Amino acid sequence: MYGGVVRRIGMTCSKSASSCCSHPSSLPLGWMNHVIPRRRLVSSKGHAHPPTYETLTALERNKIDGYLDLLLDWNTRMNLTGITDRGEAIERHINDSLSLLPNLDECMQNIDTQDPRVLDVGSGAGLPGLVIATVRPEWSVTLLDSLNKRCTFNTAAADAMGLDNVDIVWSRAEDAGRDPQHREAYSIVTARAVAELRVLGELCLPFVRVGGYWIAPKGASPDEEIQDALAAIETLGGCVESLDVQRVESSVTPGDSSQTKRTVVIVKKTEKTIDKYPRKPGVPKKRPL
Numbered sequence: 001m002y003g004g005v006v007r008r009i010g011m012t013c014s015k016s017a018s019s020c021c022s023h024p025s026s027l028p029l030g031w032m033n034h035v036i037p038r039r040r041l042v043s044s045k046g047h048a049h050p051p052t053y054e055t056l057t058a059l060e061r062n063k064i065d066g067y068l069d070l071l072l073d074w075n076t077r078m079n080l081t082g083i084t085d086r087g088e089a090i091e092r093h094i095n096d097s098l099s100l101l102p103n104l105d106e107c108m109q110n111i112d113t114q115d116p117r118v119l120d121v122g123s124g125a126g127l128p129g130l131v132i133a134t135v136r137p138e139w140s141v142t143l144l145d146s147l148n149k150r151c152t153f154n155t156a157a158a159d160a161m162g163l164d165n166v167d168i169v170w171s172r173a174e175d176a177g178r179d180p181q182h183r184e185a186y187s188i189v190t191a192r193a194v195a196e197l198r199v200l201g202e203l204c205l206p207f208v209r210v211g212g213y214w215i216a217p218k219g220a221s222p223d224e225e226i227q228d229a230l231a232a233i234e235t236l237g238g239c240v241e242s243l244d245v246q247r248v249e250s251s252v253t254p255g256d257s258s259q260t261k262r263t264v265v266i267v268k269k270t271e272k273t274i275d276k277y278p279r280k281p282g283v284p285k286k287r288p289l
Contacts, residue, residue, distance in 0.1 A: 050099045050249055051135065053090045063134045063161040064094055070157050071125060078149055080125040097128030099248045100217065101135065103264050104188060107213040108139070111187050119144060119186040119207050121173050121200075122193035126154040133158075133166050142167040142186070144176055177206035177278040184208065184272060190215045195285070197222070197229035197265065202277055202284040205236040208269040214238065216265045217248070226265060232289035237271040 053064060068089055075081055083089045108116055116139045120129030123143035133141040143154050143166065151170040158166040169176060176182045189204045189212070197216060204214045218225065222245065230240050244266040278284060 050101045052098060053094045056135070060134055063163070064131070066160045066162075067126070067130060067134075067157050068094075070153075070160050074153055074156075078153070080150070080153060093125075093127050094131060097131035098135070100128055100190065100215065100264065101132070103215055103246060103248065103266060104132065104136075104190075107188055107215065107266065111212055113187055115187075116140065117142070117186045117188075119182070119189045121189060121191040121204050121207070122146070123154060124150060124192070126157050127192060128190065130154065130157055130161065130163070130166065133163050134161065137163075137165055140165050140167070142169055142182075144169045144171060144173060144182075146170070146172045172281045173203040173207075174278045174281040174284065177203070182207055184210065187212045188215060189213075190217070192217055196288065197225050198232040198288045199284050201229055201232045201236055201238065201267075202279070202289060205233070205238055205267070205269060206273045206278050208237075210237070210269055210272060212269055214267045214269065216267075218263050218265050220261045220263060222263055222265060233267055235274075235289055236277055237269050237273045238267040239270045242268050242270075 053061065056064065068086060071080060071089065071093075072084065072086060075084065081089070081093070083092055104118070118129070118132060118136075118139050118141045120127075120132070120141065120143050123129045123145045126143055129141050129143040132139070143151075145151050145154070145168075148170055151168050154168050158168065169182070171179075183206055186207050186209060189207045191200055191204055193200060193203075195203075197218070200216055201214070204216070208214050226243070226245070230243075233243065234240050245263050246266065247261065247263050279287075
């Protein structure tokens with residue numbers, strides 16, 4: 001049985017081009033034939049590059065160090081990560097999570113909200129959610145995972161890091177996406193999960209409020225995958241005309257042990273997701289849209 005929130009602290013694209021292409025780096029027609037870096041993004045803090053572990057403040061590094069201590073300790077007793085070296089964990093987990101920050105910042109700036117909320121779907125060992133919560137304490141960050149043991153770890157990690165802006169939810173994405181507490185409740189939804197876009201879209205877009213963004217880390221050349229996902233994105237309320245692909249300064253590709261550069265796919269949600277989605281648990285993967 002899933003247990004809901006296990007930790008709560010503090011708190012067809014029928015749209016016109018003018019209505020949905022408000023993302024500043026929208027792609028032109030014919031974009032699917034090639035992925036081109038649109039422009040260098042600058043985060044809300046004014047940095048031309050994303051932060052890294054080495055450039056964090058002393059307080060932020062202290063929180064991340066506490067996380068790494070716990071991760072490497074718990075990992076000796078349960079399977080949280082295949083990485084056992086601290087330096088590699090910093091590069092492949094911490095810096096990779098931080099590489100998303102310029103994209104997250106820019107999207108959040110484009111959202112008219114006084115309640116910035118981020119959802120990390122299939123958070124696993126709390127990545128990138130716990131890292132985002134560390135460097136953006138003004139955002140409310142929710143970590144969603146279907147395994148209780150990972151939620152238990154994330155609860156312990158958030159406590160050890162002293163984070164008061166984190167919720168942990170134990171649930172399948174298909175179930176939580178139908179829960180009024182979570183459905184269309186988040187400004188930005190992201191997922192490092194290893195799944196094709198048309199599957200991730202059904203798991204993520206129902207959580208995004210209209211006007212918000214789904215940000216999906218992907219490999220260096222996601223063109224074919226994006227093409228296959230366009231109909232699903234449109235069906236779920238995303239705007240394909242404003243779909244954006246941007247390169248990120250990380251060499252870590254989700255699900256790939258090789259050091260290849262990667263991208264993020266950014267989708268703005270412009271219509272509510274119809275009631276039939278998400279479908280029952282397991283169906284999105286078995287029968288992708």
